[in-house]
Amino acid sequence: MPVVQLQKRIFNEVPVEKEIFQNIVTLKHITNLVWYNNDDQVTNFTIKAMLSDADSRFGWCYLSCNFCKKKIPENLYCQKCRKELKFPQMRYNIEMKVTDESAKTTFLLFDSIAQKLIGLSCYQLLNKQENDIFSGE
Structure with a gap:
């Protein structure tokens, strides 16, 4: 099972129009991740579902x-x-x-x-x- 350490990210550093093409994954990828809970970290994924x-x-x-x-x-x-x-x-x-x-x-x-x-x-x-x-x- 993949382990994800969420990267700290400043909001609005990348326009949404570009961001939606950057981190494209499947639902299976998301559901198989092990998440570290840290309130000041955010990761965005794009899923076509x-x-x-x-x-x-x-x-x-x-x-x-x-x-x-x-x-x-x-x-x-x-x-x-x-x-x-x-x-x-x-x-x-x-x-x-x-x-x-x-x-x-x-x-x-x-x-x-x-x-x-x-x-x-x-x-x-x-x-x-x-x-x-x-x-x-």
Whole structure:
């Protein structure tokens, strides 16, 4: 199994248009890597794959703390911040099934990436759904 020591990288040192052609790998390559967890290191890979399904068994959004962004229970109390929240935020956490010619795997689309792909915040999407239901669309 290959071992990867992530290289420290300064964001925006290479334009995205060039970067997408630089580190092209297969899903099998990614799923076979052993990762060292170091918060200040980033590695980007480009994968040509197909989003085959969204897995909603565990939901696709969650209530979160406005301050630390952690998931909170229905009683609206954040254990980490030790605060009761009056207006928690809804955030995306979408499990996507991804396939290419070499493998199948699941990617998690967290809030910031999901917002970019969908074009709406989780709150905006939930409001749109609610409005569509009540308007009969």
